[in-house]
Amino acid sequence: MLKIYGVYRSRATRPIWLIEELKLPFELVPVIQAYRLKEPMAAGAPVNTLSPEFLAVNPMGSVPSMDDGGFVLHESLAITLYLARKYGGDLGPKDINEEAQMVQWSLFGATSVETPALKISSTIAGGKQDSEEGKTDIDVSARLLKRPFDVLEKHLAKSGGYMVGGRFTVADINVAEVVRYAQGHAAVFDGRPALKAWIEGCQARAGFKAMWDKRTAEPA
The missing domain is CATH 3.40.30.10 (Glutaredoxin)
Structure with a gap:
């Protein structure tokens, strides 16, 4: 198994x-x-x-x-x-081009989004978001996310609302689970309607909800 x-x-x-x-x-x-x-x-x-x-x-x-x-x-x-x-069936690549795109966007999330997004998440989780240090950390992280989030906004607006192939795939999971770290700072989604709709749509899926329910039930 x-x-x-x-x-x-x-x-x-x-x-x-x-x-x-x-x-x-x-x-x-x-x-x-x-x-x-x-x-x-x-x-x-x-x-x-x-x-x-x-x-x-x-x-x-x-x-x-x-x-x-x-x-x-x-x-x-x-x-x-x-x-x-x-x-994966439809969640996986249909050809080598899609496979390359799925790798590309997964690595993009890991290299361009994860570090500043995770800083936002850890600052809020640590209850420091209202301190001067915490506000500075979040502001700096939000600035670092501007370019990659703008890239995602433009891509999603033109691609049918999904990362690859005009359908929900593993690339959406990989990128969404990185973007999620920034959701505690709603301002990073202002002016980015495609990105906001995409992350909300991903998290409305039954697969995400099943995972998230078990995560929430697990001791912190």
């Missing part, structure tokens, strides 16, 4: 959302991030990213990892692109 190592409060949401869309049977093997534990190496600590049994699966000690019938793969974007190509 397909196994995903990780927890819902991690980048494992990316492959799990895709898995929910595809209705694939899978086993979630709980592995929590070590930084979330006071003493990750203490006796009786839950399996975490520093645990020897997980490092035997992924020596880098990061989640998620995947085991698909003995084929082990790491990195959330690599996992989603693999699953989409193997099991």
Whole structure:
């Protein structure tokens, strides 16, 4: 059976959302991030990213990892692109051109959007959004997102409202799960109606809701 190592409060949401869309049977093997534990190496600590049994699966000690019938793969974007190509049907590429575009937009999200968007998310999650430091961090991050969000706005307005192929695909999942980090700062979506409609449409899907309900139920 397909196994995903990780927890819902991690980048494992990316492959799990895709898995929910595809209705694939899978086993979630709980592995929590070590930084979330006071003493990750203490006796009786839950399996975490520093645990020897997980490092035997992924020596880098990061989640998620995947085991698909003995084929082990790491990195959330690599996992989603693999699953989409193997099991995805319309959510995966129809030809090599679409596959290249899905890789392109997934990497665009990771390299151009994720860092400033995640800074917004972590600032708000830490309750610092109203402090002077927090306001500065959010303002700087919003400025860094201007160009990539403008690129996404223009692309989505011309592409039928999806990242690739005029239909919902793994590329939408990969990019949406990065853009999500910025949603706590609504101003970054002002003047970008296509981007706003796209992220809301992605999150209205049953696959996202199924994943998100389980994420919400998981202890913070």
